[in-house]
Amino acid sequence: MIAPIRPGPLPASMQLTEDGRLRHFLTIEGLPATLLNEILERANSFLSITAQPVKKVPLLRGKTIFNLFFEPSTRTRTTFELAAKRLSADVMNMNINVSATKKGESLLDTLRNLEAMHSDMFVVRHEQSGAAQLIAQHVAPHISVINAGDGRHAHPTQAMLDVFTIRQHKGDLTALRIAIVGDILHSRVARSQIHALNTLNTGEVRVIAPKTLLPANVRNLGVHVFHSLTDGLKDVDVVIMLRLQKERMTGALLPSEHEYYRLYGLTPERLEYAHPDAIVMHPGPVNRGVEIASEVADGPQSVILEQVSNGIAVRMALMSMCLGIPSGVAA
Ligand code: CP
Numbered sequence: 001m002i003a004p005i006r007p008g009p010l011p012a013s014m015q016l017t018e019d020g021r022l023r024h025f026l027t028i029e030g031l032p033a034t035l036l037n038e039i040l041e042r043a044n045s046f047l048s049i050t051a052q053p054v055k056k057v058p059l060l061r062g063k064t065i066f067n068l069f070f071e072p073s074t075r076t077r078t079t080f081e082l083a084a085k086r087l088s089a090d091v092m093n094m095n096i097n098v099s100a101t102k103k104g105e106s107l108l109d110t111l112r113n114l115e116a117m118h119s120d121m122f123v124v125r126h127e128q129s130g131a132a133q134l135i136a137q138h139v140a141p142h143i144s145v146i147n148a149g150d151g152r153h154a155h156p157t158q159a160m161l162d163v164f165t166i167r168q169h170k171g172d173l174t175a176l177r178i179a180i181v182g183d184i185l186h187s188r189v190a191r192s193q194i195h196a197l198n199t200l201n202t203g204e205v206r207v208i209a210p211k212t213l214l215p216a217n218v219r220n221l222g223v224h225v226f227h228s229l230t231d232g233l234k235d236v237d238v239v240i241m242l243r244l245q246k247e248r249m250t251g252a253l254l255p256s257e258h259e260y261y262r263l264y265g266l267t268p269e270r271l272e273y274a275h276p277d278a279i280v281m282h283p284g285p286v287n288r289g290v291e292i293a294s295e296v297a298d299g300p301q302s303v304i305l306e307q308v309s310n311g312i313a314v315r316m317a318l319m320s321m322c323l324g325i326p327s328g329v330a331a
Contacts (some may be wrong), residue, residue, distance in 0.1 A: 010133065022321045024136045024145045025273050027154040028195040036199055037102035040164050042327060043310070048087060050312065059325050060089035065121040066114050067093045069148065070101075070309050073125055075284050076148050076158070080123050083315035089120075107131075108138055115140050120145070120323060129153035129188075144322035152186050152248060159192035161314040163200065165307050166238055169279050173197065179206040179232050179274075180223075182242030182291050183213045184262060185253075189283045190242060191221075197223045206231035210264070212253040213244075215297050229264050233273040240281045241266055241292050266292045272300065279303045 015024045015031065022035065025191060047054055065084045069077050077093070084091035094114075096102075101110055114122070121144045124132045129151030136145040149155040163173075170176055180198060184190045184207050197205045199222075207218060208226045218225060226232030244260065254260050273279065279304045280292075290293045297304060 002285040006027070011166065014133070014136065019185045021324065022318070024138055024320055025130050025318050026146075026147045026155055028159055028192050028199065029154070030155045031199065033201070034242055036160070036163070036196060038327065039317050039321065040167060040316070042321065043160075043164055043314040044084075046313040046316045047310075049316075050309070055086050056088055057086065059086045059228055059320050060084065060087035060323060063087075063089040063120040063323055064118055065089045065123065065319070066119050067123045067148075068093065068096070068110075068114075069125045070096050070129050070131075071093070071125050071149070075311060076125065076155075079308065079311035080146075080148060080157075080315050080319075083312050083319055086312065087320060088146075089319070091223075093137065107135070111138065112137060115143065119143060121319065123148050125149045127151055146318060146322060149188055151188065152245075153188050153282075154192045155188040156192045156196075157311070157315055157318060158189050159196040160318070161307055161311045162189075162193055162240065162281060162283065164310050164314050165281065165303055166279070168306075168310070169303060170237055173200050173202040175203050176238060177204045177206065177275075178202055178206055178240065179226075179236040179237040180240045180242065181208040181229065181232070181266065182211050183244045184218065184242070185213045185215050186245035186248040187242050190240075193240065194221050194223055198269050206232050206236065208264070210254070210260075229266075229270055230273045233270060235279055236274045237265065238279055239271070239274055240283075241286075242283070243285060243287050243291060245294050261290055264291065265289070266296050268293065268295050268299065271296055281307060283307065 009030050010027060012030060015026055017023050049057060066260050067077055067080055081091050123146045124135055127149040131150045132145055132147035147154055147156055194205055206224045206226055208229055281297055282304045286297055288297060
């Protein structure tokens, strides 16, 4: 258990070195567009490695990376591991369920022990908002921390791979209408996507949800709010569907999953309200028949599995940048 902290906008010095290089990647909020573009460009340069017979470059040879996942994950944990291996780092996946944290060891004591094993990076997923930030505040100066999702706060690497996928399909963001649909209230992904899309001057960012699944003052995030799915989908170029985060819900926010699907489920008929070339995205895990119909999730407009593949290149970019690999030698 860690002491709860309320993460807000971080001072730039928390994530960047004195010369403006990325050291930790904890949140997109407050990072400049130039840096986000650098991440996307570097990820693009790593894409070709995936197509090579030997999918490896020696950029992080000799570096040791610990994946510390205190919450379940399929996509994020495995793509971080693959990304580290493709950069030739030594990567350790801590199995928290059989680690000494189960015997009462504090998070910070666990970290001290991992530091003593000459680690260079911690990739952290935790159910408490602010956990990655707290760890970053306590690690030795040579260690980088990447946030792989903390509570309801942020999932910045997911947002970067989403933006990367949007740019692959749609190019310039400034002319695009993008709708994020579903449980915005509990979604760290939505929060990070909104910060990334607005920093990169996206034409229009919409959120579509029932009132009970929207944060108070959501408009302050720089989004247009819709409560009707069909109104909100009108002419959008990108539809991002979100899962209902039942594990984070307290109280009855919805009548039933059936009722939610009736009003907010993305069916082929409803998708017709979007632009005919619109792409459909979802960070996963997908709940078919709750937020999205299988015909849409598996349909021709879906890029859901491309998002997963792109996660490897984007995480390679972030790991190499945080560990000080200069641009130009990336691939
Ligand atoms: N998108 C995402 O974070 O998926 P996982 O929970 O499987 O990592």
